[in-house]
Amino acid sequence: MTGPAVLERGRPVDLDDLRRRADWVRLRTIQLIDLAGLGHYSSTFSCAEILAALYYHGLRLRPDEPEWPDRDRFLLGKGHAAVGLWPILADLGYFPGDWLERFGQPGSPLNDHPNMRTAPGIDFSSGSLGHNLSVGVGMGLAARLQDRDYRTFVLTGDGELQEGQVWEAVMAASHYRLGNVVAIVDANGFSGGGPTSHAMNIEPIAARFEAFGWLTAEVDGHDVAALVDVLDELPSPRSDVPTCVVARTRKGRGVAMMERTPQAWHLGLLTPEQRDEALREIEARLVSLPPRGGGLGGEE
């Protein structure tokens, strides 16, 4: 008798497949928002490579058993990017692909922000910025008490770092020597109202985390090779210093008109013409890369 299959940390992945996977996340995001009638595009696009690298390489998972105690945890602090997570979780088998069709509808388990009570594979709910790193500290403490070696990853936005509670959690993680906690900052430089540091300066991010006793790494958040490397080189979860990965990203990445005016696409709905243009742009990139492994419609 063997248990459900475990997706191990650091499992081999072709870098082109990861790039394609990130673009596939963008493509599915546009389709899901089109179905729902509203959604967060550009904040999801900035973290598409990060989500791909985590779920197809870095995280230890057992999709057949979402509550498996030894799974690595992933908390989407910037919960408004959940639309990018849903196709990934469906593809990995956490729930049937047809759930996606009801994204954002009343009664759907899949909402604009993730709800752990309704969506398998969601380790904690989010929606109010600034909470999830604290929750991650609690999960890191729990791992210590249970002598388990899972990691807890928390993806925050850079604007989210303006929330004071984040820094309470940053203090607590180093105080309790939680080498099993990893914060990834999707530093796309924008928050809801404009450039992040015009609202309230949060730079230098890495130096601030270091001052609070964390290890830091700074990477190009769209360079899948760099993301794979930084995940592969994380200190042992049994080590005693938490790690912050500052991922420099571009809000709206991957769709030219959103890269030009990322703020306009924080929240919205593409017209049919804009949608088709954006899809053509992404599909052109997907075609240019050689297909490998499983198809991209894996959640079907």
Added chain:
Amino acid sequence: MGRNSSAAMPMENVFTEQQQGRAGRPTYVGRELLRLVEERDDVVVLSADMGAVVSELRERHPRRYFELGIAETNTVSVAAGLAASGFRPYVVSMGPFGAIKCAEQLRADVAYTHLPVRFVARLSGLAMGFFGTTHHAVEDIAIARSITNLTVVAPSDERSAVALLRSTVDHPGPVFYRVSEGGTATVYVDEPAMERGRFVPVRPGTDATVIATGVGVPAALGAATVLDREGMQVAVVDAVYLKPLDEEAILRAAASTGAILTVEEHSVVGGLGGAVAEVLARARAAPRFRVHGLPDEDLDVGLPAALLERYGITPTGVADQVRELLR
């Protein structure tokens, strides 16, 4: 400050010192949490600089105690993370800062998520009223009872506090304990039996029912004794569960005595009185009805006993209210 001023004194013991002269009295909260930690592997205790009350626990079981410093919101969310990982975290906090400051963390991380976090809001009501209006916690019932999935209980003395802590250990969702400690009276000779969503009748009567919570209960019992001498038989009910609320007991009281007074060390907005009024209105019951609590205005500052006197959360004050109700 007072006759024991030479002794180092944790802030939360200030009233014990001043009002009872019993320095360093280990509180029942600390004793009960120690017992829970020793009886169950899944119980952990967190505090935001309120660790003095659990000093024995943190010395004997340092791995099961997490001090998070003066950072209440983080403490609640950290507890939620522990609860999502199989633990039953008890957060020891001060009513005004723990509960009111953390309303959003309670809602988003503990209540929406149905997690078994226990929130022990000590020194609620006017218990820290000496320190300033910042230290009053007179809106916490209103906040807590409006949060979906949150069970809200309030003991009236030490034995009922212990009974509530023990009887709710296995409740699968979050529990908010409103512990005042501004008064020191005893209501129960023995530890009362607690049933989820049920008030505890503490004195029978036929002329009126006082539904009281927290330090309102001993005040109501004292009032009932005073009124008994005047020929009035007043029933007293301890509203230990504020959510779920004992609607049957409320309607029974309306039917049997035809007159209800609510008493609470809380604002008259949204507290026990408001909750009882909602039940009566929904049922179209119309007994004589009066809400006795703290006025919706800037409250005075002072030692809790003086403030309870000032606002009539006393046997005399409650007796006056009953007379007014029945006039």
